[in-house]
Amino acid sequence: xxxxxxxxxxxxxxxxxxxxxxxxxxxxxxxxxxxxxxxxxxxxxxxxxxxxxxxxxxxxxxxxxxxxxxxxxxxxxxxxxxxxxxxxxxxxxxxxxxxxxxxxxxxxxxxxxxxxxxxxxxxxxxxxxxxxxxxxxxxxxxxxxxxxxxxxxxxxxxxxxxxxxxxxxxxxxxxxxxxxxxxxxxxxxxxxxxxxxxxxxxxxxxxxxxxxxxxxxxxxxxxxxxxxxxxxxxxxxxxxxxxxxxxxxxxxxxxxxxxxxxxxxxxxxxxxxxxxxxxxxxxxxxxxxxxxxxxxxxxxxxxx
Amino acid sequence: xxxxxxxxxxxxxxxxxxxxxxxxxxxxxxxxxxxxxxxxxxxxxxxxxxxxxxxxxxxxxxxxxxxxxxxxxxxxxxxxxxxxxxxxxxxxxxxxxxxxxxxxxxxxxxxxxxxxxxxxxxxxxxxxxxxxxxxxxxxxxxxxxxxxxxxxxxxxxxxxxxxxxxxxxxxxxxxxxxxxxxxxxxxxxxxxxxxxxxxxxxxxxxxxxxxxxxxxxxxxxxxxxxxxxxxxxxxxxxxxxxxxxxxxxxxxxxxxxxxxxxxxxxxxxxxxxxxxxxxxxxxxxxxxxxxxxxxxxxxxxxxxxxxxxxxxxxxxxxxxxxxxxxxxxxxxxxxxxxxxxxxxxxxxxxxxxxxxxxxxxxxxxxxxxxxxxxxxxxxxxxxxxxxxxxxxxxx
Numbered sequence: 270x271x272x273x274x275x276x277x278x279x280x281x282x283x284x285x286x287x288x289x290x291x292x293x294x295x296x297x298x299x300x301x302x303x304x305x306x307x308x309x310x311x312x313x314x315x316x317x318x319x320x321x322x323x324x325x326x327x328x329x330x331x332x333x334x335x336x337x338x339x340x341x342x343x344x345x346x347x348x349x350x351x352x353x354x355x356x357x358x359x360x361x362x363x364x365x366x367x368x369x370x371x372x373x374x375x376x377x378x379x380x381x382x383x384x385x386x387x388x389x390x391x392x393x394x395x396x397x398x399x400x401x402x403x404x405x406x407x408x409x410x411x412x413x414x415x416x417x418x419x420x421x422x423x424x425x426x427x428x429x430x431x432x433x434x435x436x437x438x439x440x441x442x443x444x445x446x447x448x449x450x451x452x453x454x455x456x457x458x459x460x461x462x463x464x465x466x467x468x469x470x471x472x473x474x475x476x477x478x479x480x481x482x483x484x485x486x487x488x489x490x491x492x493x494x495x496x497x498x499x500x501x502x503x504x505x506x507x508x509x510x511x512x513x514x515x516x517x518x519x520x521x522x523x524x525x526x527x528x529x530x531x532x533x534x535x536x537x538x539x540x541x542x543x544x545x546x547x548x549x550x551x552x553x554x555x556x557x558x559x560x561x562x563x564x565x566x567x568x569x570x571x572x573x
Numbered sequence: 574x575x576x577x578x579x580x581x582x583x584x585x586x587x588x589x590x591x592x593x594x595x596x597x598x599x600x601x602x603x604x605x606x607x608x609x610x611x612x613x614x615x616x617x618x619x620x621x622x623x624x625x626x627x628x629x630x631x632x633x634x635x636x637x638x639x640x641x642x643x644x645x646x647x648x649x650x651x652x653x654x655x656x657x658x659x660x661x662x663x664x665x666x667x668x669x670x671x672x673x674x675x676x677x678x679x680x681x682x683x684x685x686x687x688x689x690x691x692x693x694x695x696x697x698x699x700x701x702x703x704x705x706x707x708x709x710x711x712x713x714x715x716x717x718x719x720x721x722x723x724x725x726x727x728x729x730x731x732x733x734x735x736x737x738x739x740x741x742x743x744x745x746x747x748x749x750x751x752x753x754x755x756x757x758x759x760x761x762x763x764x765x766x767x768x769x770x771x772x773x774x775x776x777x778x779x780x781x782x783x784x785x786x787x788x789x790x791x792x793x794x795x796x797x798x799x800x801x802x803x804x805x806x807x808x809x810x811x812x813x814x815x816x817x818x819x820x821x822x823x824x825x826x827x828x829x830x831x832x833x834x835x836x837x838x839x840x841x842x843x844x845x846x847x848x849x850x851x852x853x854x855x856x857x858x859x860x861x862x863x864x865x866x867x868x869x870x871x872x873x874x875x876x877x878x879x880x881x882x883x884x885x886x887x888x889x890x891x892x893x894x895x896x897x898x899x900x901x902x903x904x905x906x907x908x909x910x911x912x913x914x915x916x917x918x919x920x921x922x923x924x925x926x927x928x929x930x931x932x933x934x935x936x937x938x939x940x941x942x943x944x945x946x947x948x949x950x951x952x953x954x955x956x957x958x959x960x961x962x963x964x965x966x967x968x
Contacts, residue, residue: 317785319951336788337579344785350778355596366588367786369578411782 270294271419271450275325278311285311286322287474293450293467298441300461301454302555303471304563309454310347312471313423317344329419340368343417347424347454349408353397358383360396361410368415375414382410386440402433409437413444420444422453426460438464462555470562477562485558493551494524494532500543509538523551585787589795594803597766606762607807610755614811617751618818631655631700634662634671634680634691641714642683645707652706653699665691679704686712745830746888748819749915752838753884753908755811759842760849760877763804767850768857768866770796771946775861780950789947790939797850801843808842830915837911844931845907848938849873855942858949859957869956876904884908891917901927903934 271293278286285308293299303309314320316327318339326333334342352360358379365375383392386406391399396407405428412420420441426434434457442464445451455461461468462482470478478485498505499520506514506522511530515523524535532550539545553561580588597603633646643659650657660677662668668680672691679700680691688708692700774780774792783792812835820828856869883905887896891913900909900919906927913919948962 314951319781319784336786340580340786342785344782346778346781346785348778348781350780350782352596352773352779353777363588363592364782364786367580367585367783369580371578 270328270330271452272328273312273316273325274328276312276315276322276327277324278308278315278320278322285474286315286325288325289471289474289476290325291469291476291479293452295450296445296448297466298445298451298453298464300465300468301452301471302456302458302461302468302559303454307471307563308474309471310423313344313347313421313452313454316421317342340415341418343412343415343420343422345408345412345422345425349405351396351404351407351411354395356393356395357388357399357407358392361407361414364411365414368417370415378414378416379410382414383407386410386436401428402430405429405433405437409440413440418449420449420451420453422451424455425453426455426457434460458555458559468555470559472563478558482555482558485555486553492525493553494526494535495547495549495551496522496524496535496539496545497547498522498539498542498545501539502542505542506535506538509535521547582791585791586795586798589787589792590799590802593770593796593799597800597803603766603803610758610807610811611814614815615818618815618822618824621819621824622822630658631679631703632658632660632677633700633704634660634668634677635683636662636665636668636680637683639683639711642681642707642711645711646681646703649703649706649710653703655699655703657703681708744825745834745915746912748825748831748834749838749912750885750888751815752812752834753881753912755808756838756842756845756908756911757877757881757884759804759808760845761874763800763846764849764853764870764873764877766800767796768853768870769863770800771854771857772860772863772866775858775950776863784950789950790943793851793854793943793946796854797847801846801850804846805839805843808839812836812839834911834915837914841907841911844928844935845904847935848904848907848931849877851935851938851942855938855945858946859959859962861952861956865956877908880905880908884912887912888916891919897923901930903931906931 272290273292274290276286276289278284289308289312291299301309301312311320315322315325316334316339318334318336328334329338329341332338355363358376361383362372362375362379365378366372370378380392383389386409388399388403388406388410391403396404399407409425412422422441425437425441429437438460441451441453445466465482467479467481468485469476478488480488493515496506497520501520501522503517504514506512506517506524509530511527512535513525513527515525517523524530526532526535536545536548539548551557631650635643635646646659647657660671662671662677662680665682668677668682668691671677672680672693675693678692681704682689682691688704690701690704774783780792816828816831816835819825819831825831852873853870856873857866859869860866880899883895883899887893887900887909890896896909896913899905900913901923910919910924910927914924945959945962948964949957952962
């Protein structure tokens with residue numbers, strides 16, 4: 270298990286992380302979402318030892334990360350970084366050596382990864398001569414070359430074209446299938462929804478939601494009901510107990526049910542107005558879940 | 574594939590140092606600067622040889638039988654500091670041919686008491702003086718012998734030098750000044766290399782990836798060590814070529830003193846390099862763009878310039894207060910002390926004190942600078958104040 274436990278961090282008066290915690294099982298992919306400035310990068314930098322937390326720690330297989338364990342993590346920083354004048358192959362081999370491979374193994378692994386990511390022909394070119402997309406591949410090679418036990422990637426998909434996204438997704442799925450826990454942050458929520466076994470949403474320095482996309486959906490799904498009643502008079506549902514009208518437009522009504530609300534009563538009321546052409550619980554997309562989670566402080570947060 | 578192993582600090586520092594070296598020796602600026610320094614060095618040696626040609630050479634062809642003439646020519650040459658080589662030639666035709674082919678500078682044809690000097694264009698001052706002197710000496714001796722006078726007692730003038738070491742002293746001082754100039758140039762050069770390397774890592778953001786695998790001090794130490802090995806190799810090559818050249822071309826009288834000065838310059842380079850490299854690296858870590866480097870490096874560069882100027886001054890007045898004080902001040906001492914040592918007698922305790930002070934200063938800078946460096950590396954926006962960097966390091 271890769272565990273992020275109770276991370277707190279303030280920069281001056283700015284409280285960036287306020288008890289961030291989640292766990293990632295080996296072989297699973299964790300999508301880390303949150304608005305800009307929510308603290309995703311700080312969380313990942315803490316894991317990599319680049320920022321010292323005020324409290325809390327990150328553990329891998331039960332022991333707190335130290336320099337030795339971090340050497341077993343493949344990391345891709347948000348701001349990509351490579352030596353611009355160093356050759357692709359040498360650069361990847363250098364990072365392999367920094368992660369503890371001996372010279373021969375590093376050269377071999379670098380050659381394999383460079384080949385695998387389709388950069389074989391550019392092996393002896395300086396990184397600065399490559400296109401941005403190809404530089405990103407070198408960056409990925411640098412993260413993967415030491416056969417890491419854990420992958421932590423900050424916005425790995427940003428700046429990639431759709432084909433680049435697909436090949437990176439393929440590479441990450443391959444790592445996860447091989448048993449590596451993968452944590453990545455992204456604003457491309459459709460991608461997170463498609464790739465990740467579990468998702469964490471960070472807002473105001475706290476995890477406001479964690480779980481599989483299904484779990485999050487189920488949690489939210491109890492609440493929004495869409496009913497389309499073309500013949501109904503306006504405000505047909507306002508009087509129903511435990512029901513709040515979220516939106517209503519020409520009979521297309523979205524209702525939020527509190528615990529006292531009963532969907533069968535709503536259906537009965539709808540039928541009384543005439544035809545019912547649509548009656549279903551909303552299946553929120555991750556985008557909607559994200560908006561909901563990020564928008565308002567939860568009761569728990571307010572209490573805190 | 575073998576399993577990844579855990580890395581010790583030493584092996585991490587070694588990896589960084591090796592990368593620095595291999596990146597630098599392929600760098601055009603480094604190659605060009607190395608070549609320029611060597612060419613300058615060899616050029617100045619050649620210039621020395623040409624200017625100070627105490628060993629002007631002259632080949633004189635000799636036709637005809639004149640006993641004692643060859644010795645007389647050589648004796649005259651010695652008096653005029655010209656290395657005379659006498660070549661025996663069979664006849665006048667051969668002599669003309671030899672002069673025309675420039676096999677000899679001139680040819681002296683002797684027929685009985687008649688002498689004729691064959692030259693290409695004109696004899697030139699020293700050549701004519703040598704030949705004229707030798708011929709007249711010989712003929713005076715012959716005429717005296719004919720007149721029955723021999724065993725003439727010519728008094729020899731004894732020479733007493735009042736300051737026999739003056740020449741050697743000045744040679745040592747010149748060597749020390751050249752050494753200090755070299756130190757100054759190499760420190761500026763390698764300081765720039767270090768500073769550019771630090772900013773390159775910051776501006777390309779590769780530093781975040783590096784710091785995920787090592788501590789800031791390991792990165793700093795690796796950079797300083799790697800470039801230091803190159804710098805040391807360069808100054809040793811320069812010293813060896815310079816000293817060997819000077820000895821081979823007879824530019825110096827006392828090779829031992831020159832070697833001593835060269836060694837002390839090399840040793841001072843090690844201390845000065847550690848001191849300035851750390852300062853340059855820390856200063857560079859405060860900025861994120863190559864364009865901003867000039868401003869943060871300026872103060873340190875000025876200190877170096879001042880040290881160089883004081884070093885030159887110390888050669889004229891090695892025991893003055895200014896020279897004595899500055900040769901103890903860390904940062905200035907590497908450029909002043911070797912000059913003082915060459916120009917006069919410096920008590921051993923002063924040299925020892927200067928070295929100790931320098932070591933203490935290096936330790937302080939590496940400690941404090943390491944913290945600034947660590948705090949500043951991940952701040953990649955604009956220019957940082959030292960205080961902010963120290964604060965960031967504690968955060």
